[in-house]
Amino acid sequence: MFFDQYNCGKFFDEMFAGDSQGPREHYRVVRDRFRELTEDDLDAKRRRLDRSFLEHGITFTVYGDDDGTERIFPFDPLPRVIPADEWEKIENGLIQRITALNHFLYDIYHEEKIIQDGIIPEHVIKSAEHYRPEFRGLKVPRDIYIHICGTDLIRDDDGNYLVLEDNGRCPSGVSYVLENRTALKRAFPRLYQRMQVEPVDGYTAALLRTLQDVAPHGKSDPMCVLLTPGVYNSAYFEHTFLARRMGIEIVEGRDLIASDGFIYMRTTKGLVQVDVIYRRIDDEFLDPTVFREDSALGVPGLIEAYRRGNVTLANAIGTGVADDKVTYAYVPDMIRYYLDQEPILPNVQTYLAWDDNDRKYILENLDKLVVKAANESGGYGMLMGPTAAAEEREQFRRRIEETPRNYIAQPVVNLSRHPTFCEDGRIEGRHVDLRPFVLSGDRVTVMPGGLTRVALKKDSLVVNSSQGGGSKDTWVLKRRQEED
Amino acid sequence: MLSRVADSLYWMARYIERAGNVARLVEANSSLELDSTTSQRADSLAFWRPVLEATALVDAYNEAVAERPELTIPDFLMLDPKNPDSIVASVSEARENARMVRDQISSEMWLELNTLHLFLKSQGAAEWTSRPEDFFARIIRFSLLFQGITDATVPQNEGWHFIQAGICLERADKTSRILDIPHRVQGARSAAPWGTVLGSCSAGPAYRDLYGDAVDEWKVTNLLIFSDSFPRSVRFCLRRLNEVLHAISGTPQGQYSNEAERLTGSALAGLDFADPNDVAQAGLSAYVDQLQRNFNEISQKIFETYVLLPSELQSLNIDSRYVHAYNQQQQQQQQ
Numbered sequence: 001m002f003f004d005q006y007n008c009g010k011f012f013d014e015m016f017a018g019d020s021q022g023p024r025e026h027y028r029v030v031r032d033r034f035r036e037l038t039e040d041d042l043d044a045k046r047r048r049l050d051r052s053f054l055e056h057g058i059t060f061t062v063y064g065d066d067d068g069t070e071r072i073f074p075f076d077p078l079p080r081v082i083p084a085d086e087w088e089k090i091e092n093g094l095i096q097r098i099t100a101l102n103h104f105l106y107d108i109y110h111e112e113k114i115i116q117d118g119i120i121p122e123h124v125i126k127s128a129e130h131y132r133p134e135f136r137g138l139k140v141p142r143d144i145y146i147h148i149c150g151t152d153l154i155r156d157d158d159g160n161y162l163v164l165e166d167n168g169r170c171p172s173g174v175s176y177v178l179e180n181r182t183a184l185k186r187a188f189p190r191l192y193q194r195m196q197v198e199p200v201d202g203y204t205a206a207l208l209r210t211l212q213d214v215a216p217h218g219k220s221d222p223m224c225v226l227l228t229p230g231v232y233n234s235a236y237f238e239h240t241f242l243a244r245r246m247g248i249e250i251v252e253g254r255d256l257i258a259s260d261g262f263i264y265m266r267t268t269k270g271l272v273q274v275d276v277i278y279r280r281i282d283d284e285f286l287d288p289t290v291f292r293e294d295s296a297l298g299v300p301g302l303i304e305a306y307r308r309g310n311v312t313l314a315n316a317i318g319t320g321v322a323d324d325k326v327t328y329a330y331v332p333d334m335i336r337y338y339l340d341q342e343p344i345l346p347n348v349q350t351y352l353a354w355d356d357n358d359r360k361y362i363l364e365n366l367d368k369l370v371v372k373a374a375n376e377s378g379g380y381g382m383l384m385g386p387t388a389a390a391e392e393r394e395q396f397r398r399r400i401e402e403t404p405r406n407y408i409a410q411p412v413v414n415l416s417r418h419p420t421f422c423e424d425g426r427i428e429g430r431h432v433d434l435r436p437f438v439l440s441g442d443r444v445t446v447m448p449g450g451l452t453r454v455a456l457k458k459d460s461l462v463v464n465s466s467q468g469g470g471s472k473d474t475w476v477l478k479r480r481q482e483e484d
Numbered sequence: 485m486l487s488r489v490a491d492s493l494y495w496m497a498r499y500i501e502r503a504g505n506v507a508r509l510v511e512a513n514s515s516l517e518l519d520s521t522t523s524q525r526a527d528s529l530a531f532w533r534p535v536l537e538a539t540a541l542v543d544a545y546n547e548a549v550a551e552r553p554e555l556t557i558p559d560f561l562m563l564d565p566k567n568p569d570s571i572v573a574s575v576s577e578a579r580e581n582a583r584m585v586r587d588q589i590s591s592e593m594w595l596e597l598n599t600l601h602l603f604l605k606s607q608g609a610a611e612w613t614s615r616p617e618d619f620f621a622r623i624i625r626f627s628l629l630f631q632g633i634t635d636a637t638v639p640q641n642e643g644w645h646f647i648q649a650g651i652c653l654e655r656a657d658k659t660s661r662i663l664d665i666p667h668r669v670q671g672a673r674s675a676a677p678w679g680t681v682l683g684s685c686s687a688g689p690a691y692r693d694l695y696g697d698a699v700d701e702w703k704v705t706n707l708l709i710f711s712d713s714f715p716r717s718v719r720f721c722l723r724r725l726n727e728v729l730h731a732i733s734g735t736p737q738g739q740y741s742n743e744a745e746r747l748t749g750s751a752l753a754g755l756d757f758a759d760p761n762d763v764a765q766a767g768l769s770a771y772v773d774q775l776q777r778n779f780n781e782i783s784q785k786i787f788e789t790y791v792l793l794p795s796e797l798q799s800l801n802i803d804s805r806y807v808h809a810y811n812q813q814q815q816q817q818q819q
Contacts, residue, residue: 231583240587250587255488259800266487268642268732268790271800289805300806 002427012416026083033191074470080452084479093345103338105145129375130320141214147314149438155416168319173451175238180473198448198476204245213441222275258301261308276312325374353404362409369409431455449474487791490646492581497650499578504627505658511620512684532557534668538661590637645728656721660772705760719755744785751778
């Protein structure tokens with residue numbers, strides 16, 4: 001019943017090939033299952049899902065929201081399905097990309113060959129907000145900088161997957177992937193079984209193995225901990241979730257103490273040396289004696305221990321330079337330069353305001369482009385040219401002219417849509433993206449699927465949880481037996 | 485276990501026990517007020533002052549009432565968020581501590597605590613004076629229920645032992661303070677206040693089992709300080725504390741491995757070989773004051789032994805640049 005009046009609009013739809021056509025082949029079983037549900041069935045299932053999220057305390061915090069600081073991340077029961085061959089391409093593309101990014105970070109903190117060979121202008125790197133020249137020449141275990149990456153993918157009008165950004169600092173959201181799966185498996189057990197979905201719950205074991213792989217001095221059986229800013233952080237639920245699943249301690253800065261270039265954790269049985277820190281704190285807050293003095297979150301002396309190679313930070317310090325949206329524009333070039341390969345997953349076409357020609361184009365086409373600040377995330381610091389008020393466009397014009405290095409522009413990519421339950425119980429198309437999680441230790445591991453975020457507001461292209469986004473479970477299908 | 489986690493569990497438990505005991509204190513005194521003569525009742529301030537004295541809150545109240553002249557002592561003790569020992573403040577502190585260790589406690593514990601917290605912030609709580617007995621009963625029942633839920637839902641390992649330590653120390657302290665109230669009420673020498681004291685320690689039936697109906701100070705003191713079977717007596721709580729501290733460190737009974745254990749053992753031995761005549765000789769108020777000083781010292785030593793770790797830190801070579809920053813982080817001690 002639910003799909004009778006469904007309208008694909010002018011967008012690429014994940015489930016349907018077009019208005020008058022049936023579902024795409026890999027969605028047929030899902031469509032049939034949901035079509036046979038009555039509204040009451042669905043209500044009951046949704047209520048059970050919501051209760052399960054609440055009881056598990058799967059919540060996030062919205063800053064600047066005074067009443068009840070915790071909310072559930074809205075969850076849509078209709079899963080997103082990705083067929084095996086489609087996924088294989090994404091996986092290869094992600095592995096290629098993280099490999100190039102780690103080469104790049106090693107290079108710019110050591111020889112800077114990519115600059116000398118004229119691939120990336122020196123000023124682009126050196127002016128990046130999160131470039132950390134003071135860590136040049138520092139050796140990190142296995143030369144890996146980004147151990148945990150959450151790359152955002154979108155699909156254009158033709159269904160091509162494009163990379164929107166690489167989150168190489170402290171990407172979050174993976175706990176929702178795991179909890180969404182647990183909840184949906186319980187709600188639709190037979191459908192899940194029939195669909196032959198790749199499991200995701202190996203993620204935490206793979207994450208722990210990744211952390212152990214990069215222990216200082218190749219130490220075996222290292223002490224790994226998760227460093228959180230504390231209970232008031234919006235992702236605190238995720239921090240406790242991951243620490244628990246990995247069976248490691250979740251620590252705050254005040255639980256750690258530095259001495260003679262080593263880091264210890266204060267326990268009731270005395271001080272215990274810590275080897276690897278999965279830190280969910282940004283660089284600037286890690287050590288008040290080096291970075292922000294006013295920060296009470298970090299550990300005084302942590303940087304000294306890090307410099308001496310006695311403790312590994314995951315991710316390493318200084319990866320933010322790769323997150324910079326200007327650097328992002330050069331990732332395809334990095335792939336060609338370091339790996340001598342063509343990028344499997346293309347970027348969104350990007351204009352760089354520091355370049356005179358590009359800037360001229362941007363300023364002439366502000367009403368057609370999306371303008372983004374180079375170092376903002378979460379959907380902040382952004383101009384949606386076609387829908388913005390003239391006044392807002394003028395504001396961005398001035399900012400771009402004042403600090404061109406800080407801005408890039410991209411054509412509006414509509415993002416594919418996915419049938420989604422709306423408040424009135426009907427199903428309508430809503431825009432989605434996909435954040436797969438990539439781990440780099442001894443080898444690169446890509447979690448099958450990732451977090452599908454959905455913009456619950458009609459016509460909105462902003463999927464961030466802080467701005468009214470929700471999520472879906474993402475089902476990557478197993479390769480069919482006969483194809484093996 | 486992380487020191488901070490142990491510290492939070494300990495204080496969560498203390499604050500919850502404290503909320504229950506403040507309710508017991510105020511309930512005891514309200515009931516005395518009903519028994520009192522008209523002239524006494526006219527001077528409510530004089531009547532409530534002993535409770536402030538027994539809980540060392542005289543200065544805090546004077547400060548608060550200077551700002552808000554309409555503030556009554558019972559309101560100050562119940563609902564004033566600025567009084568660090570009020571029920572509202574205790575429950576709120578307990579919740580903050582529980583939040584820090586939410587992954588270490590059961591969802592049932594959190595739910596119970598959060599429900600009470602929301603109630604105390606509601607209008608219904610602000611109107612507690614219209615049905616005071618319901619209000620007291622709810623707080624007392626909450627603290628007992630929370631402890632029962634704790635015992636039935638979390639593993640009884642190190643964390644649970646820290647919770648027990650918090651409960652024992654707080655309960656011993658507050659039982660001694662409740663016992664001290666009649667002496668601080670001027671002219672109250674009848675049997676009535678001692679009966680009330682028993683009631684507010686849930687000790688009525690235990691007393692009658694032992695001594696029958698006639699209530700006198702010597703026997704009440706014997707029960708509430710020296711009983712080795714009544715779970716709210718000071719000696720019982722100290723013995724339990726002694727056990728859990730030894731369980732935490734793994735040290736055999738009869739020996740000690742840190743100052744917290746030594747002081748607890750010593751205080752316990754004092755009670756093991758004393759009786760109400762010793763109390764009468766020293767004066768009840770002076771006797772319980774000394775006990776309370778011991779409790780404070782034990783709590784401080786638990787903090788030093790398991791959280792601050794001074795001896796371990798001294799053996800480390802810590803850069804002086806870091807010491808300052810480190811000390812700043814450790815300043816948020818609770819009490």
